[in-house]
Amino acid sequence: MAAIGAVTQHASAAEVAAPTVVGADARRVEIPRIASAIKPPAGSRPVGAYVVTRGTQTYTCAGGVFTGASVPEAQLIGTGGRVHHFKGPSWQSERDGSMITAKKTAESPRAGTIPELLLTVDTHTGTGILGNVAYISRLLTSGGVAPAGACTDGATAAVPYGAVYVFWASKR
Numbered sequence: 001m002a003a004i005g006a007v008t009q010h011a012s013a014a015e016v017a018a019p020t021v022v023g024a025d026a027r028r029v030e031i032p033r034i035a036s037a038i039k040p041p042a043g044s045r046p047v048g049a050y051v052v053t054r055g056t057q058t059y060t061c062a063g064g065v066f067t068g069a070s071v072p073e074a075q076l077i078g079t080g081g082r083v084h085h086f087k088g089p090s091w092q093s094e095r096d097g098s099m100i101t102a103k104k105t106a107e108s109p110r111a112g113t114i115p116e117l118l119l120t121v122d123t124h125t126g127t128g129i130l131g132n133v134a135y136i137s138r139l140l141t142s143g144g145v146a147p148a149g150a151c152t153d154g155a156t157a158a159v160p161y162g163a164v165y166v167f168w169a170s171k172r
Contacts, residue, residue, distance in 0.1 A: 043171025
């Protein structure tokens, strides 16, 4: 594990260059190891790393069970300050308003928790902290699994979760 800039990365400095902490509201975040199935494309470079400070995955009951896609609602803090993660899935910088949405590209299961993911950004709004993000890694997940057992159709359940999100720019 090597300390690189403001992000501690499980890689050599030659493999990954990392962003610096920007602003008083920013925090240093460690980038965990990334499973080969969900690594961003070769040449991608991290532009921010964030940890969930408070988050839920909300499930809706259908057919008597909580299944299907969940809706995230989370507050993140990291190298670029605070980011709000919400339905879309979307991420918006609270500092400059830049926003991205993304779609799941690949996943890596983790026992007893929601899977780790690689997402590909499909829309950008603004040119700030998130302006050049092309990929997002959801790593080191905890919690967030749909409740087991019967439920009433239409009922919702917000399940707490944690994760580290790493935002990546494409190869230059």
